[in-house]
Amino acid sequence: MAQVDKFQYDNDIVRKFLIASVVFGIIGMIVGLWVALQLIWPDLNFGIPFTTFGRIRPLHTNAVIFAFVGNGIFMGVYYSLPRLLKTPMWSKALSNFHFWGWQAIILAAAVTLPLGITSAHEYAELEWPIDLAIAVVWIAFGLNMFMTILKRREQHLYVAIWFYIATWVTVTMLHVGNNIEVPVSLWKSYPVAAGVQDALIQWWYGHNAVAFFLTTPYLGLMYYFMPKAANRPVYSYRLSIIHFWALIFIYIWAGPHHLLYTSLPDWAQSLGTVFSVMLIAPSWGGMLNGLLTLRGAWDRVRQDPVLKFLVVAITAYGMATFEGPMLSVKSVNAISHYTDWTIGHVHVGALGWNGFLTFGIMYWLIPRMYRTKLYSTQLANTHFWIGTLGILFYAIPMYWSGWTQALMWKQFTPDGYLKYANFLETVTQLRWFYIARALGGLMFLSGVFIMAYNLIKTARAGSFLAHEDAEAPPLAAHVTHKGEYWHKWIERRPVPFLLVSLVAVVIGGIIEIFPMALIKSNVPKIESVAPYTPLELEGRDIYIREGCMGCHSQMVRPFRSETERYGEYSKSGEYIYDRPFLWGSKRTGPDLHREGRGNKNSKSDAWHYNHMVVPQTMSPGSIMPAYPWLAKNELNTSRTADKIKVLKMLGTPYPQGYEQIAVQDLQKQAAQIAESMRKDGVQDDKLEQREIVALVAYLQRLGTDIIPKARAESK
């Protein structure tokens, strides 16, 4: 082949994503550290609504997942994809649109989340206008990627590319599937699915977001950068292909393991468990494949910080993918769920796998793109050790804390009573673990600062190669295999796959757009379960705004230790009007599903008032943040009618024309609660107009529908 095409790789876009990843990584981790410190000193939110735990925890998770790791993915893809395909990215304009669009979305998240604008779906908190923006930017990325694949000069699609493709396709579907919502206003919407259905869709999303945003793209990066850094081919290319196909066929079915022992049907829970356990095989195959790439070169690991980071990252992947399936086994899950164990587990993955792989790639990329040597190998080694220790200091206390908490929750005295009947005891016990964890986080974060310094110094010393010259022969006209003629058609297009998948996504979307299909479910109906009153509904939306679900679950599992502590276990029929569902995933505070009036633990309205304003007055040593502004803010009822209208449209059986009298009803109920609070000594002339009255109305309603009427009234 005489003719050779000359072209240039765009390093500038890689550098942009790299910088964004470092900057947002640092910000996201600082917020993480702040969140961790608030669990030791709740006052560290400085009494400002925007910085309370419930609002900035999602800020932390979104920042590290979508800003740090997200930009990290794009950095790696924009570097490796053109080189693997021997062609520049298809459109530089799209690359830049992708970059700036993504950063704009991150900024929108950084503003809206502290404002309490959230859908309450974990890792999908952003409200509908931002969801739309994400879809647009994501499609731009996909278009750019697929067109690049079409224009390639290399027939074979290296395994990393398959991982990128799977990432794009699946994330598209997940994002659409989990954000089917009906707007009430610009910054408020209700999901179409309610209760158990909403929970199921959310964790199908949540699980696969971990799989296809935090795992598959990073596996693609591993299969590219590990061989590059080690300068030897992957241990077994065949195994990597098997790894890919096995992983994507199994991963998608494991979602229900997030909902074990909840009101989800048993068979779905078992399905989730079986597939989760099966996942060990491909995951460990991939881990070994990555590590064995270093066969015969282990001595280099000692000298090369890049390899050090990659080795620990892949090892962390192995640990997390072993632990994940274990946590999916029902008996283990009964202990681990709702505790800090889960937090430990995700951070092994996040800090070890995602964090260290990203760092390793950055240490490899910057010297290459700046055509120089790394400024200081010693600093990189320091980063490596402080980071590794940071992971240990983080994970070990969290495991310990998780077990401590779980054992305390379940401990009975010989006479058959709960040994730690006061939940607060199980909270104060954990203080030292939280301190150790914050220290671990601080160490990890300091490492990132060291890296940033080292990379900046490296860049200063070198000269940036924005456009890297390359050349390759054009793709030979494709030779037709003898097979059936439609192959010819398919062979020339690496995108039938894209098309099929897009059709899949569209069909999925269409199915989901028929809300009726979702609403008339066969969740067992409980006659006494009624829609929320307007006041309770507003209170519920405040609960969502403040992010109370970040610390409180609303799902009593059918264990004796839980029914003793909270009351009757939760039934799926109780949630049919819950939009969104608020089961939560972590019990930093007690479960609240049986908090309402007439239940075993119920409290007076005034107790709640005082507890919300300063929790420590009612519960000394509590780490729940204070919410004094709820007792000052006036409840905004301007949207109440719209909310009722939307919910009615979605199938909540409010009477005909109810939205017109909803606010009147709301005021009536508020007056009753205000009166009850006043009787118990709360002083405030405008009490009935305060937000706190709505919140307390909601808390008092929780889990009360199944109490026989007679008992509820006599209480």
Place this chain on the structure above:
Amino acid sequence: MKAIFLLIILSLILAAGFLAAFFWAVRSGQYDDDYTPSVRILFDDDTTGKSSVTNEKQ
């Protein structure tokens, strides 16, 4: 539990899409050679880039 069936159908469609992709890959000869690609990537981009600490080539 309509949502479960919906999710199962969605996931099945996705799986079917991946299956089709798998067949395409196998039949179009993507996997006929399962060794060379792993070596080839190592020679992709050393037309200009000066070596870093880890790059032994050149």
